[in-house]
Amino acid sequence: MQWVMSILIGVALSATCGFRIFIPLLGIGIACRAGHLNIDPGFQWIASYPALVAFTIASILEIATYYIPWLDNFMDTIASPAAVVAGIIATASVVTDISPLLRWSLAIIAGGGAAAAVQSASVVARGASTAVTGGIGNPIISTLELIASIIGTILAIVLPIFAIVFLIVIILFFSRRKIITFFSGTSERTHSIPPHPERSS
Numbered sequence: 213m214q215w216v217m218s219i220l221i222g223v224a225l226s227a228t229c230g231f232r233i234f235i236p237l238l239g240i241g242i243a244c245r246a247g248h249l250n251i252d253p254g255f256q257w258i259a260s261y262p263a264l265v266a267f268t269i270a271s272i273l274e275i276a277t278y279y280i281p282w283l284d285n286f287m288d289t290i291a292s293p294a295a296v297v298a299g300i301i302a303t304a305s306v307v308t309d310i311s312p313l314l315r316w317s318l319a320i321i322a323g324g325g326a327a328a329a330v331q332s333a334s335v336v337a338r339g340a341s342t343a344v345t346g347g348i349g350n351p352i353i354s355t356l357e358l359i360a361s362i363i364g365t366i367l368a369i370v371l372p373i374f375a376i377v378f379l380i381v382i383i384l385f386f387s388r389r390k391i392i393t394f395f396s397g398t399s400e401r402t403h404s405i406p407p408h409p410e411r412s413s
Contacts, residue, residue: 226298228365230327234298236364236365300327304323331407
């Protein structure tokens with residue numbers, strides 16, 4: 213049963229890598245050093261102080277970059293493959309007590325797949341926002357992604373089952389076409405100017 217929970221934790225953490233690459237890895241390191249999470253001996257470097265400092269700095273830079281207009285779309289092209297790699301590492305690091313072949317198979321298929329699915333939904337949402345609002349609505353997407361990444365990471369470590377349910381709901385939200393309608397309505401309300409009533413002479 214322990215290995216099942218470790219798989220759930222790994223997949224949930226991998227999914228959050230689709231929102232932000234380094235926050236889940238930072239969460240793994242902090243949780244491991246605090247004694248709340250067991251990771252494979254081959255990935256103990258994630259909990260080292262140099263790695264924690266590097267993940268912290270990288271997280272801050274990544275967060276800030278997604279609030280810069282148009283640069284956020286460029287970051288998506290870089291983050292897409294990087295998120296898959298981070299997802300694979302996240303799952304492989306926390307899944308223990310199984311054969312290396314099975315662990316890496318799960319990491320690549322489940323971990324990398326979960327990260328890719330979330331990242332794809334995020335790219336679709338940001339692309340729709342850019343197309344409709346010219347990038348004005350992108351900070352809303354970035355903020356939602358950041359919140360989902362932090363909450364998802366915490367839930368993955370503490371309550372992995374709830375984390376997976378939470379992430380599924382977030383993915384569905386980002387993937388729905390209604391988000392395009394939302395930004396379209398916001399754009400129209402922003403740019404429309406109510407007509408002034410004519411004064412009678």
